[in-house]
Amino acid sequence: MATITYKCPNCGGGLRFDPKLQKFKCDFCLSEFTQEELEKLAPQQAGDQTVSEEEAAYLGQKEKEPSTEGKNEGQTGAVLYTCPSCGATVITDETTAATFCYYCHNPIVLEGKLSGKYLPDRLILFKYDKKKAEEIFLDYVHHKRFVPKAFFTKDQVEKLSGVYYPFWVYHASVDGQMSAAANRIRTWVTGDMEYTETKVFHVERGGQIDIQNLSRNALQESDKNLINAVMPFRFGEAKPFTIGYLQGFVAQKRDIESEQIAKEMQDRAKRYAEHALERTMEGYSVVTGKQSSFSIKSEQYAYMLLPVWLLTYKALDGAKYYFAMNGQTGEIHGRLPVDMVKLSAFAGALGGSLFVIVLALLYFLM
Template sequence: MLLQYKCPNCGDDMTFDSETGTLLCHSCGRQENIENFDEDLISTTFSEGEAKEYHCHNCGAVIITDADTTATSCGFCGAAVVLADRLSGILAPGKVIPFSISKDEAIQAFKKWCKNGRLTPKGFMNADRIKNITGMYVPFWLYDLNNRVKVSATGTKVRTYTRGDYIYTETQFFDVYRDINLDYVKVPVDASEKMVDGMMDKLEPYHYTDLKDFKTPYLAGYIAEKYNYNDKELLPRVKSKIQRFIDSYISSTISGYSTVSYKNKQIDTKKMKSVYALFPVWMVYYDYDKAEHTFAMNGQTGKVVGKPPISMAKVGMWFGGIAASTFIALKLISLALGGGLW
């Protein structure tokens, strides 16, 4: 089923506006509260199953999507459409963080980010080669996890003292036990096979105060993907993701020892709850030096991640500056200690 949201004033299509958090008609300026939007104003076109072909209700053009797309726009008239049949049943998201950064704001934020690159080429820093920027809702699973941790270790305390002409080292050994109950809530893991996991991880954190119950109008005007991996399939990854936090917490409870040697560390992680959510991401495609560079921006906070090109000339100057500073510092130290000229 294809959904389009019609303006009650002029009948034109409405899209989600990140600034006001409402459905906005760009023709007459009318705004509609998403929670109270009249369902009679939703234009629907039905299709069967997982068809990749839809017909735009505005112009009749055929909209071609892949099987994972849940929201897109008509390539002919630009109408925002939501593919509702791909958002039902087990594919229905529970939560969504709406976009709070508009396309224009995203472009300006990206240009500012480019100019802050100390080691990027001058041409890249101009930030005038944006090929395309796309607002996309990326599927995530949010996990509530309970961790029962049991640890046994040997700790030592070393004391050195002098008695007469002798220096003594005294080492005491202690048995250390810990039985810890740890809860982590709303741990995010992206569920799209198209997104690079490392890039999506670096976009964190998202602020969960903006989490809203999912409603399809939030997707109007943006691209959205459905999940490729369910919560059971991604459970090993989320366990791996919190491992370093658990290790850090364990270490924080074992302090005051000179050394700690672990004999046994048992971590039993159980999923208490999982929620399917959509998070906002601006994908930026940037042309530089005959190559396309891909960056991602958190559509809520504006954080940018990606690998910009590096200017080897700037790298050389940077290391040269460090070497010169080190030489001068050593020279001054030498003179202060009475050393001669080199």
């Protein structure tokens, strides 16, 4: 994987990835480029291409310090930022000015370059840009009567961040065998007599079941409800990872390795395979005595980044609230704060007798 510059070939300005266009765009001369076009232009601008330390390690090559004199000026690499407050570690390129933690809003500091093994295999690109995400967020909260204004002030909305979350995506081929006793019962009436016919079968099923795109969050301390609420993603649209796609975004660094979740993913694959065989036994009145065996024939892990627009809010009592949106599909989810002053005033206007009902309704509305 050769390194390429992410400066504009026309004017030398910095490029950013535009989710709406699905292209890289220069904000200075307004030129637009696809990833393929940049790769074709890179040799013309950079001469002989070099391989970065991170990419060399990722490809299993010997790491060495590449000579950059007169070559690839302005090329970007992956760097790590660590939040001293909550410990979140995010990945971005060298040109991104990350001034606050997307999760807790505290300042974050540069830690160092990303080691090669953490370069993802693939990623799903953002389809919604920040402007559209802000519009969706504001429309969402304006329909919530009791959300405090502090949650959607201008300064707060500016903290809406495009975050690539790390996931392991698992593929497996499973050999399965299943047997069961099954009955097919038929009842009919002739004259004054009711008849019941029971046919008894021994049912066997077997085969190879291919399980695709089982996903698993690759973070120890992440809010699983936050991420799971905006699932699913369309994995068929994933692209090979290129550092340039992080321009204007940040990405969480994984802290769970595939070996740590191997049994969990294998068990999930076997359960999916079991359900697949069970579905072939439909059409019987009763199915009992199921016996089954499953084994993993082959398996593969892919390290992927999935796009989420995220805005968090820390209340005075320390509670954390958030708005999350799937950056590919637009699916949204939120855990929103409640302005108790507004709620009390509203309840008082309705009358104290309705206060309990209001609280119950609020639970479902929020």
